[in-house]
Amino acid sequence: MAADEKDWLGSVRHAIAKPAIILRGPATLRAVVRDQGVHTIVHLYNLDVQRLSGFEDKVQPARQIGITLRVPFTRIRSIRAFTADAATTRGTLNFTAQPDGREAIIELTYPQLELSSIIVIDLE
Numbered sequence: 001m002a003a004d005e006k007d008w009l010g011s012v013r014h015a016i017a018k019p020a021i022i023l024r025g026p027a028t029l030r031a032v033v034r035d036q037g038v039h040t041i042v043h044l045y046n047l048d049v050q051r052l053s054g055f056e057d058k059v060q061p062a063r064q065i066g067i068t069l070r071v072p073f074t075r076i077r078s079i080r081a082f083t084a085d086a087a088t089t090r091g092t093l094n095f096t097a098q099p100d101g102r103e104a105i106i107e108l109t110y111p112q113l114e115l116s117s118i119i120v121i122d123l124e
Contacts, residue, residue: 088114
């Protein structure tokens with residue numbers, strides 16, 4: 001696939017049968033997923049920042065973000081969010097998990113994201 005094709009993003013989506021993450025929210029959201037032994041780490045970013053001046057930015061927080069995540073283990077002990085942002089959700093997150101072979105599909109709603117968060121999924 002080449003990024004100079006007209007529908008290159010559609011081609012990528014079609015080629016990935018089982019995506020690691022699906023975000024439901026503003027188009028300004030980005031995520032990076034890394035599996036690390038007994039953890040899966042998700043870096044969640046909100047890129048909806050407008051420069052008002054050289055000294056001031058305006059951030060439009062993302063709210064009620066739906067996240068579907070595929071992890072390489074079936075028993076999840078906990079999901080926790082860490083952030084340096086004052087208005088971003090932190091702490092233990094509620095979730096549901098469904099086994100899918102040797103993997104699990106996790107569903108959760110992330111209440112509020114200002115700029116960034118790290119979500120840690122721990123194996124039981």
